[in-house]
Amino acid sequence: MTKHFPRPEGSPLMLDWFDGHAVNLSATERRATSLPTRRTVKKEWQAAWLLRAITCIDLTTLAGDDTEGRVQRLCAKARAPVRADLLEALGIEKVTVGAVCVYPTMVAHAVKALEGSGIPVASVATGFPAGLTPLPLRLAEIRYAVEQGAKEIDIVITREHALRGDWAALYDEIRAMREACGAAHMKAILATGDLKTLTNVYKAAMVAMQAGSDFIKTSTGKEDVSATLPVSLTMVRALRDYCGRTGQMVGFKPAGGLRTAKDAMNWLILMKEELGTRFMMPDLFRIGASSMLGDIERQLEHHVTGRYSAANRHALA
């Protein structure tokens, strides 16, 4: 990976990138609240948007009682996230999720269950979710997950670095994690619910990108507050600013508490409005979710049934 920006010797980091930067909370909240209402997706495009959302889902299980059997069932769902009859009615041959996301000791089970599917396995690492184990152990955990076959690593940051404003320490930590990931893609979880202010969120996002993250991700799903639209708006604006200054496109992954088809639509709208359609593709956008697929499938069913009813009514008229 060459896209990180080395911290110049003796320099605290490219702090001028955000020095004096403060996120206006009420403006961000106003803009975030208006997002879902300012743009509506036409009915005939809704199924296409939902199918796109499926391709962007990191289908996740991160529970203390995870077993090989649960991971196998999750992987079966990842291969076939929508019922065959619905897909046929929608005129789609195949759709799969973006990735399956598990704990490091479950990676080998997931790799086996997904063999031949082309679906990558993502692993959380670095003492997920708190990230408070010693750095050498956190780096070893990354290397273990990669050896097990993970192609994507979701790391967690030391929140204290951000809370103390020690951005150089945060940069150095994430750089070390980036090195440990090797060829695997790295998603940096900022745990935004712990960062107290949107300004901290913006700065942590900038530092994570400078340190070579392929994605920035909102939450572990274990904080009191997970992905919200204001936090996501702040992060995608950081992405936009970063891209403007460097030409580098970094991905975005909201995660935690996203359960409904409406959530999927809202976050896709956010990406389209702020960054454009290129950022609605799975290589630049993922939704971390353990239980969103059920509602998306229900909405697709409504769509198909509705279309059929209209056709039936027309036939009987």
Ligand SMILES: O=C[C@H](O)COP(=O)(O)O
């Ligand atoms: O990274 C993904 C999250 O842990 C999933 O959170 P969730 O279980 O609230 O969907």
